[in-house]
Amino acid sequence: MATLIKTGTLGTGSPLLAYELYAEQTAASGTSRTVKVTAKFKVNGGSSSYYSYPCNWRARVGSSYGAYQEMKSNTKWSGGDGYRTFSQTIKVDVGTTSSTSITVGLEANHGTYKSWNGSATGSFTVGSTNTAPTMSGYITCRMNSSTGAVITAEGDGPEDAVKIPENVSSIYVSWPAASDKEGGTIKYELYHQRDNGSWVVIYEGTATNYTHKIGTGNQGSKYDYYVKATDNGGLKSNTINATQFMKNNFTGNTISSTGTIKYTDSNSTLRFTYSGEKNTATLGGSNGTFTRTLTCNGITVYNNTITKSPIDLTIYKEGTLPSGPYVKFEDLKNKFAGSSYKGTLTFVLTTNNAYGSSAASQMNISTNLQTNPVSSSNIKISRDKNVSTAIKTTSSTKLDYFLPDGSNVINVSWNAGRDKLGGSVSYDLYYSIGGGTWQLQASGLTALSYNHTIAKLAKQQTLTYMVKTKTSYETYVDAVAQDAVSLEFYNAPALSTNSVTRSANGADISLMVKSNSSILNIETVGTWSCRKKGTTEEVSNGRLSITQKNQVVTVTNLTEDGTYDLVVTFNDNTGFSVNDEKTIAIAANSPIFFVNKYGIGVNGEKADRNNSIAFKGSVKVKSPNGSYATTLIKSYEGDSNGMGVAIGAGGLTSIGGGESATNVMEEENSYFSKNKATEHLLLTSDNHVYFVSGCQTIANKKLSLIGSNGSLYVNNAIYESAVIDKETGTVTSSTRVYSPNNKPSLADLGAAAANHTHTAASIGAxxxxxxxxxxxxxxxxxxxxxxxxxxxxxxxxxxxxxxxxxxxxxxxxxxxxxxxxxxxxxxxxxxxxxxxxxxxxxxxxxxxxxxxxxxxVTTASGIRARLDGKWSGSKGTEPSFYPNATGGWGYIGGSGQGWYRIYGSGGSVSDRNRKYDISKADTAALYENVKDIKVYNYRTVSDICDDEGNVIDKHKRSDLMLGCMVDELPLETVFYDEEGGDGKAVDMYSYTSMILGALKEAILKIEQLENEVEEMRHGTNN
Incomplete structure (x- = not known):
C-alpha cells in the first residue's frame, strides 16, 4: 500500500501547483529495491482559478530519476477540476539487505513556461531482503493411494500423456522438500490445472504430499500439477511440475441395420452389425475387456448378451426357442395393437468396459405387422322366399322369379373372414348387375348376411355379389360369389285405345291390353261394360277375347245422339297385380260438319242459342299470297282454363294463350271483378305479354313488354306530361315530354318573354x-x-x-x-x-x-363606384360593398328598382382571357347534379346591430324563401369569402350555368324521345 510522503505547492505564479507525493516498495532482492512513486497534481485555487500552460514531471528515488512525463498540455485546468494522478517505478541499489531510509521526490519543469517549476522530496523506508528457498526434482503422482501405481511419462508431448483408467477417484501427490539458506519454516503451495484451464491452489501447508480427490469418470480429462515453496520472509522458490496425465477415453460400439420387421407366417430374422469399441488407457491392465447387451423399448430381448457381430435377432412365432437373441412376435403384436400394428422399435446396444464406463448406440427399426386378412367364403344368394322376399311365384305356372321392386329384399350371406393378427374384421358388400362395374352397397358390416333392396328394373339382368373382408387397419381381401341369379322385371298390364268408330246404333272400339315384363307366357284377361254417359245403366257387355294383341270390341244398342262410357276391367294371369279399370268415351254419332237452326258446328260440335259457330280444335289460316300458315285459334286440352281466343258478346273480348276470361274476371278484389258491367279487352297469358312493332325488319323492331310480375317495360311511354322510365316504370312527373307539336315555351324553360319593357323606375333612373x-x-x-x-x-x-x-x-x-x-x-x-x-x-x-x-343618374353612362384598393390575398382587403359593419341584411336595388347588369370576372360572362384552366363541362354530369339537388322552403335569421356594429339581437324574418343549402351543392357552384377559408356562398353565375348545362342535356333527351315516339307512331322507313 502506498505511503503519503509529502503535500504542498510548487511554482512562483498564481495559481500555484498543489501536489501529493506517495511511495510504495513493489519488489526487493538482495540490496536492490523497486519503488513506485505516485504524484497527484491540481490547480491550487477555487473554481475560478485556472492554468493553461503545459508542464512536465518526473519521479526521484534515491539519486535516480525517472524520465520526464507530460503532466498537462496547453489545455485549461481549473481549480474545481480536482487531482490528476501520475506514477513512475524506479529500481535502485540501497547497499544493504536490511531496512533503510531513502529519499523519494517529484519534480515539475518546463523549459518555456516556468510558473510551476519546482521540486519536493521526502524520506521513505524500504524493507529488508533475504534468500528465496529453492526446489529440485519433480512431483510424483500415484493412482488412488500412496501405494498405488506411479504415473510416469512416456514422452514429451501432450499427446503422449499417460492415460489412466476413468475409475481412478484420487491422486496421491508428493514432492521433495525445499532448501533455504536462512532456515526457518517452509510452506508449500500445490497448484492444479484441469483440461488446460485456470491454475487453482488445492493445498497450502508444510507437508510434502497431498491426496487430491478427482472423482471417477471424467473421460479424457487432462490433469497437471506444480508446487512452490515460501520462506519466513515471504520469498518464493522456483516451481517443480508433475507429469501430465489424462483419464481413459472409452468409445462404445455403433449398431446398424438395414432391415425392417414385417408380418410373416413363420419365424424371421433381423440382422444387426456393430463396431467401434475402444479404450485409450495405458495403465490399468484391462483395456481390451468389454461386455455387450441388446435391449428394445417396450419388449423383451431374450438371450440379450452379445458376443459377436453380426447379431442375428430372431422374430419368434413357433417351434423350438432360439439359442441366440430373439423377440417374440406375440410381444410385437401386443405392443403395436393400439397403433394399427405398425410403428418404430428402438434397439439399443450397450457396451461396458472394465473401468465402469458404458456407452449406448441405438437403431430405429421400422415395424409393420399389417397383413391381408383371411377372406370370407361361400357367398350365397338365398332362394328361400321367406328370407328373400323379392322372390315371387306366378299363380298360373307356379314358377319362382326374382322380381325386385324397390321394397322387397334379396338376402345374401357369407362365411366369416379372419384377421391374422387376431383383430376384428368388417365387410364391404358390392354388387354387379348385368356384368357391370362393382357398386358398393354397404360398408363396415359385421353381420354375415345382408338384405339388399333393389329398385324395379327395366329389363332382365344378372345379379352377382362380392364381399371385401377388411381389417381394422384397412387391409382387405376380396371374395366374389360363384352364385348368381337372374333378376326379372314386371309391370302391370296397360290398356291402349287405337280408335273409336261410331255408327247410328253401335260403335267399334279398337284396343289392346298388353303386359310389360321379362316373364314369359303371360296372358291378359278382362271384361267390358258399355253404360250411358254419367250413369251405371248398362246397354251391353262382354269379355276380352285376345291376349297381348289388338282386338275390336263391338258395342250395340246405342242411339245416334247418345253418349256412352265403355268401362274396361283388365289384368293378367300372374297374380302380381290387381284388376285395373279404364273408361273410354263414346261420343254421339255427330257429323264432321253440322248445320242446324242456330248455325254451324264443326268436328262434332253443335251450334246453340249462345254460339252461332261452334268447333272443336284449332283454326289455321293460310295467306293466299304466301306460304306461311298461322294457327289463329288454338285450344289447349291440357289446361282446364286454356283457350286460344274467346270473344265475348259486348261486355268482354279476351285474347290469350292460357287463361279463361271468366277466371280472370272472377279474381278476388281485381279491377275486373269490381267493374263487370263495363266492356273490356283482355290480353291473357301465363307469362309475358309483348307488343312488337317494326317487324318487317327484325333488327329495327320495337318491343314493349308487360312482364309476368305486372310491370310495364317500354322504350318510351307518355302519360299526360309525365315520363315513365322504360326500365323501372318510375313516373317522373316533374319532367315534361315534348314533341314537334308540343314544343316547350319560354315559361317552361324559365326564360323571360321575347318582348318585354323596362321602365326608368325599374332601373333606378x-x-x-x-x-x-x-x-x-x-x-x-x-x-x-x-x-x-x-x-x-x-x-x-x-x-x-x-x-x-x-x-x-x-x-x-x-x-x-x-x-x-x-x-x-x-x-x-x-x-x-x-x-x-x-x-x-x-x-x-x-x-x-x-x-x-x-x-x-340622368345620363346613359350610369353611376360608377371605382375601388382602387388592391387585394392583398387576405380577408378584409377585397374591394367590397357591405350593408353594415357586421355584414347584416341589405339589398342592391329594390322592388321595381333592379340593376340591369352586374359585371364581374368571377360571377358573369367575361372574355376568355380573363379565365384560365378552361375545360368543357360534362352536361350529363350537370344533369345528374341538378337531379340530385335538394330544394328547401325556409325562413332566415338576421342580426340587429348597434351603431358600433355589435350584434344586440336576432330577427327572424317572416318571408318564406325557396333555395338550396350551400353545403349540399356541387363544389363548382360554391365560392369562399377568401381562398381556403370557411365562409361559403353560392356563385349565382356558376349555379345558373349548371342549370343551363342540365337544360341542354334535358333538351337532348327530349329530342331523343321525340325521335323514338315518332318511330313508335309511324314505324321506321326502310
Whole structure:
C-alpha cells in the first residue's frame, strides 16, 4: 500500500501547483529495491482559478530519476477540476539487505513556461531482503493411494500423456522438500490445472504430499500439477511440475441395420452389425475387456448378451426357442395393437468396459405387422322366399322369379373372414348387375348376411355379389360369389285405345291390353261394360277375347245422339297385380260438319242459342299470297282454363294463350271483378305479354313488354306530361315530354318573354321630365337641391365659411382644392353640384342619414363606384360593398328598382382571357347534379346591430324563401369569402350555368324521345 510522503505547492505564479507525493516498495532482492512513486497534481485555487500552460514531471528515488512525463498540455485546468494522478517505478541499489531510509521526490519543469517549476522530496523506508528457498526434482503422482501405481511419462508431448483408467477417484501427490539458506519454516503451495484451464491452489501447508480427490469418470480429462515453496520472509522458490496425465477415453460400439420387421407366417430374422469399441488407457491392465447387451423399448430381448457381430435377432412365432437373441412376435403384436400394428422399435446396444464406463448406440427399426386378412367364403344368394322376399311365384305356372321392386329384399350371406393378427374384421358388400362395374352397397358390416333392396328394373339382368373382408387397419381381401341369379322385371298390364268408330246404333272400339315384363307366357284377361254417359245403366257387355294383341270390341244398342262410357276391367294371369279399370268415351254419332237452326258446328260440335259457330280444335289460316300458315285459334286440352281466343258478346273480348276470361274476371278484389258491367279487352297469358312493332325488319323492331310480375317495360311511354322510365316504370312527373307539336315555351324553360319593357323606375333612373330649383344670383337661401353632373347630396349638416366665387358654384378655396358646402339641414335641402368629391388625406367620406341615400343618374353612362384598393390575398382587403359593419341584411336595388347588369370576372360572362384552366363541362354530369339537388322552403335569421356594429339581437324574418343549402351543392357552384377559408356562398353565375348545362342535356333527351315516339307512331322507313 502506498505511503503519503509529502503535500504542498510548487511554482512562483498564481495559481500555484498543489501536489501529493506517495511511495510504495513493489519488489526487493538482495540490496536492490523497486519503488513506485505516485504524484497527484491540481490547480491550487477555487473554481475560478485556472492554468493553461503545459508542464512536465518526473519521479526521484534515491539519486535516480525517472524520465520526464507530460503532466498537462496547453489545455485549461481549473481549480474545481480536482487531482490528476501520475506514477513512475524506479529500481535502485540501497547497499544493504536490511531496512533503510531513502529519499523519494517529484519534480515539475518546463523549459518555456516556468510558473510551476519546482521540486519536493521526502524520506521513505524500504524493507529488508533475504534468500528465496529453492526446489529440485519433480512431483510424483500415484493412482488412488500412496501405494498405488506411479504415473510416469512416456514422452514429451501432450499427446503422449499417460492415460489412466476413468475409475481412478484420487491422486496421491508428493514432492521433495525445499532448501533455504536462512532456515526457518517452509510452506508449500500445490497448484492444479484441469483440461488446460485456470491454475487453482488445492493445498497450502508444510507437508510434502497431498491426496487430491478427482472423482471417477471424467473421460479424457487432462490433469497437471506444480508446487512452490515460501520462506519466513515471504520469498518464493522456483516451481517443480508433475507429469501430465489424462483419464481413459472409452468409445462404445455403433449398431446398424438395414432391415425392417414385417408380418410373416413363420419365424424371421433381423440382422444387426456393430463396431467401434475402444479404450485409450495405458495403465490399468484391462483395456481390451468389454461386455455387450441388446435391449428394445417396450419388449423383451431374450438371450440379450452379445458376443459377436453380426447379431442375428430372431422374430419368434413357433417351434423350438432360439439359442441366440430373439423377440417374440406375440410381444410385437401386443405392443403395436393400439397403433394399427405398425410403428418404430428402438434397439439399443450397450457396451461396458472394465473401468465402469458404458456407452449406448441405438437403431430405429421400422415395424409393420399389417397383413391381408383371411377372406370370407361361400357367398350365397338365398332362394328361400321367406328370407328373400323379392322372390315371387306366378299363380298360373307356379314358377319362382326374382322380381325386385324397390321394397322387397334379396338376402345374401357369407362365411366369416379372419384377421391374422387376431383383430376384428368388417365387410364391404358390392354388387354387379348385368356384368357391370362393382357398386358398393354397404360398408363396415359385421353381420354375415345382408338384405339388399333393389329398385324395379327395366329389363332382365344378372345379379352377382362380392364381399371385401377388411381389417381394422384397412387391409382387405376380396371374395366374389360363384352364385348368381337372374333378376326379372314386371309391370302391370296397360290398356291402349287405337280408335273409336261410331255408327247410328253401335260403335267399334279398337284396343289392346298388353303386359310389360321379362316373364314369359303371360296372358291378359278382362271384361267390358258399355253404360250411358254419367250413369251405371248398362246397354251391353262382354269379355276380352285376345291376349297381348289388338282386338275390336263391338258395342250395340246405342242411339245416334247418345253418349256412352265403355268401362274396361283388365289384368293378367300372374297374380302380381290387381284388376285395373279404364273408361273410354263414346261420343254421339255427330257429323264432321253440322248445320242446324242456330248455325254451324264443326268436328262434332253443335251450334246453340249462345254460339252461332261452334268447333272443336284449332283454326289455321293460310295467306293466299304466301306460304306461311298461322294457327289463329288454338285450344289447349291440357289446361282446364286454356283457350286460344274467346270473344265475348259486348261486355268482354279476351285474347290469350292460357287463361279463361271468366277466371280472370272472377279474381278476388281485381279491377275486373269490381267493374263487370263495363266492356273490356283482355290480353291473357301465363307469362309475358309483348307488343312488337317494326317487324318487317327484325333488327329495327320495337318491343314493349308487360312482364309476368305486372310491370310495364317500354322504350318510351307518355302519360299526360309525365315520363315513365322504360326500365323501372318510375313516373317522373316533374319532367315534361315534348314533341314537334308540343314544343316547350319560354315559361317552361324559365326564360323571360321575347318582348318585354323596362321602365326608368325599374332601373333606378329619374323620370324623363323633372325640374330643378337653383341658387339665386346673389343673397338668399337654397330652397331646393344643389346638383351636379354626377352627384346628388342632401341633409348635410355643415357650417363652413363660404363666399360667392362665381355665378355657378358656392365654393371654399384653400388655394389648392375647391370645396363645396351646404349648411341647410332641412328635409328638403338644396343640392350640391360638383365634379369630384375628395376626402382629406387618410380620411373616409361619410354620408350619414337616418333615411335613404339616393344616387340619381340622368345620363346613359350610369353611376360608377371605382375601388382602387388592391387585394392583398387576405380577408378584409377585397374591394367590397357591405350593408353594415357586421355584414347584416341589405339589398342592391329594390322592388321595381333592379340593376340591369352586374359585371364581374368571377360571377358573369367575361372574355376568355380573363379565365384560365378552361375545360368543357360534362352536361350529363350537370344533369345528374341538378337531379340530385335538394330544394328547401325556409325562413332566415338576421342580426340587429348597434351603431358600433355589435350584434344586440336576432330577427327572424317572416318571408318564406325557396333555395338550396350551400353545403349540399356541387363544389363548382360554391365560392369562399377568401381562398381556403370557411365562409361559403353560392356563385349565382356558376349555379345558373349548371342549370343551363342540365337544360341542354334535358333538351337532348327530349329530342331523343321525340325521335323514338315518332318511330313508335309511324314505324321506321326502310
Amino acid at each position: 329619374a323620370p324623363a321630365s323633372h325640374t330643378h330649383s337653383y341658387l339665386p344670383l346673389s343673397g338668399g337661401t337654397i330652397t331646393g337641391m344643389l346638383t351636379g353632373p354626377t352627384l346628388k347630396a342632401t341633409n348635410q349638416v355643415i357650417t363652413p365659411k363660404i363666399e360667392f366665387a362665381n355665378n355657378d358654384n358656392i365654393t371654399y378655396d384653400d388655394g389648392t382644392n375647391t370645396f363645396i358646402f351646404v349648411s341647410d339641414d332641412s328635409p328638403n335641402s338644396s343640392r350640391i353640384q360638383t365634379r369630384k368629391l375628395v376626402s382629406p388625406a387618410g380620411q373616409n367620406i361619410d354620408i350619414v342619414t337616418d333615411k335613404s341615400v339616393y344616387f340619381d
